[in-house]
Amino acid sequence: MDKWLRPSFANLMKNKKFSDCRILVENESFDCHKLILSSASEFFERMFLSDFQESQSSEYRLSDVSPDTFRIFMDYVYTYDCKKLEENTNMMILNLFECGNKWLVESITADCQAILTARAPQMGLGNLIATFQFSHNAENKDLIGVVSCNLYRFGPNMNCDAALFLTSDVFEKYVILSDGYIPEVERFKMIEAYATVNGLIDAETVKHKIEMIDKKGDTDSGVDGTISTENKSLKDDGDEPVTINSISDFENEGPVSLPDKAKPSAEDKKDLKLKKMRIKYVKTLLDHIHFYNMTKIEFYNVVGKSFLLTYKEKFEKLYLTR
Template identity: 25%
Template sequence: MLKKLNVYCTEKDIMGKTESEDLQADYTTAMISGLQQLYESSQYTDVEIEVENRTFHCHRLVLAAMSPYFDAMFSSGMIESQNHKVNIKNVPSSTFDIILQFIYSGTLALNEENVGDVLQTSVMMQIKCLKERCEEFMISKVDTENCIGTWKLAQGHGCHYLTQKSFRFILHYFTEVCQTEDFRALDVFEVISIISDNDLNVKDEEIVIETVFDWIHADIDNRKQHIKTLFEHLRLPLLQPEYLLEVVEQNPLIQNETECREILDEAKRYHLLPARRQEFISPRLVYRNLGDFEEVVVCIGGSNEREQTRRTVMCCRNNKNWNYLEPLPYDPGVEYATCSYGNAIFASGGSSNLKGMLCYHSNQNMWTRCQSMLLGRRRHSMEAVGDSVYVLGGFDDTNEEEFQTILAIEKFKLSTGEWEDCGYLSTPVRSASSAVDREKIFLFGGVTGENFDTKIVQCFDTRRNTCSVVSQLPVFCRLSSAFGYQRKVVIICPDGKILSFDDGAVEDVGCIPGFERYSFGSVLQGDSVNIYGGIKSSEVFNDVICFNLSSKTASLTGTYMPERLFGFGCAKCVIHKKYLNKPVCK
């Protein structure tokens, strides 16, 4: 009986709800029909609305119920509420007629000719449901010829939904929209809002450059003054070098503009110094969300257990998702070194193949084997300078002789693909960090051949092939991490201290509270360094910590590695999105 009763109650509830809905629908139909009859017969009207040369006989109660504009007018004690006559200016009578038809009958006769006026008037009269219907109609009719006008109309009347939708349309069909007369009529700030958006759908940045110059030439006398403002938003580092030098640099508009020349020189440095690309910081080095390429952080090998590693290579994308890339062709073992040159990443040495050298080609998502190093190494440093990759110091535990900590420096010439001896450290060290400043490689701390931690800073001059001790660190810091930043070198110590090194002087920059880890990965991202994973005693981490070098504050990014990891290579590179098709399942 209980089950039947429950079913009966449920059916009754459903039937009751249906009856209520039917009743409401009948009531609405009857009310609308009655209102329409009252309006058409002018029966019981109590206000006259004068629009242009027409007079509309209306009911204040109905107008106030639908429009806060009329409600405020009739309840405010204004003259209109006293003499029962209202004069509305700057509204076509045909438009007001459409609005009254909607108020009294719920019918709406919109077309492409009248929708703009109806939208404008509905905004003025605060008739929300009518405004929404107008927005939906305009969205359904938007095309490459009218999207600019729709966007500007929506902005002018505070129609946020229509503004957003029409702007998204402009971004998506930019290559067609930028050729219209409406685009050429935009003001400079409207152009900037479009070209600076990361969702701009362009195959390459050359299209954006040409569009900007075309816009200026459409009214060159009045617009050439804006070239400096626009140039700040052009992503020149993403241009092909030939286009940058042969088209942009030769444009007469920028010849005498110092600010433009500085931005151009910045892009030229990006292309001319591929060895320093990891340290390049610019608001113009941002890849579009809909473009073919994306800058990612690549994590190579590593492990969550000591004395183990793996061939796995994965990358962290801008959307915080992780993807697998082509794995290493062999397991390098532990304590190998990595560095980048342009969009290539090199990995050398390691316990399983002390002389091994690999190169990752991001444009093909593939690894190739390079000529073996002259000496086998692990726990060494590796840096790119000019057209060469250098390996410095390290450790060879297969060497039965006394000198297992390596003094020799060798370089890999990218032009020939061959290794050659090029000098010696002042003091042989292993597990030191390194960074480059003005063609000089600096090694920070490390462990000496006598198994003592050291505070010394060594400088290897790649032009003279000479090395000298130039400074002392305030702390011992084996297994630290270092990178160039704004003509200085920043050092991340395993205890969380952040140091700055500049021409021999060492300064305390800040500290990451509770850090205490080593064998972590780090990359420079704008004015911050992101630190990935690492190990403390037996605890392995998978978090990503951000230290802002400007504010000197640390925080968790909210991004996590798919697994706990340490002892991996870490570098940025630009890769085609077609290779980002193997997501890592966390």
């Protein structure tokens, strides 16, 4: 925007002159100008041209943004002042970037990306991880590349609490990214911590109707979920108890016939399907671990005491260690 127009447009926003619509965000309202918002955003243009009841009252509610974020967004589309945009925190820049993506405002997404790119070399690990998550959500390859390169600065410290709150698909990418920068045993600990913090190690996984897990059953993969426990014994009304080392042991078993009274309900099937998907996700994470880069002592002290592998798998992996 021409620098001579910025003060005039900013004055319109402050004095509410000629405002012709009201945007409602949570418990706050913003008097705006349709022409300015629609010229900045195709999203708002479509909203103002819609046949919804709001278009008759000139009041429109937004439910996916906070008042603070929308206030700064408005300031931007009325002035296009990138310098003022730079005064905001990294988290606010991420929020504005997301708004730009949702509301099709290319100028603000470009400015936010430029700000984050410039700040990345000075960001702390927590901010970088938050930006790593966001850049994958936004599928922004350029920002992913910038953040990934700067994460390497932290080396072994990449194994931190902030990584445990990444979404499952992004956590897997983070595990892959850490290859060669975090000692292998620490990468394993990070996966185990992620499984624990996110409820993936769940004793309930091996209770009740676990016989339903069949090697010829559902082959869907998933990314949200649980793993196993060890040495649980199941018994059903006079049947002999079944001792298991891990849920994954059951993936190699054939179908088990259950008496009619023990037939699983639709909800049980859904629950077991989800648990099986979760098991596959944890196995996928463990596939990224190079056990040959661990010493036998490291393996014994960490992997040997973990529930993430069956006894058979532990013996197999132990032979890979040095």
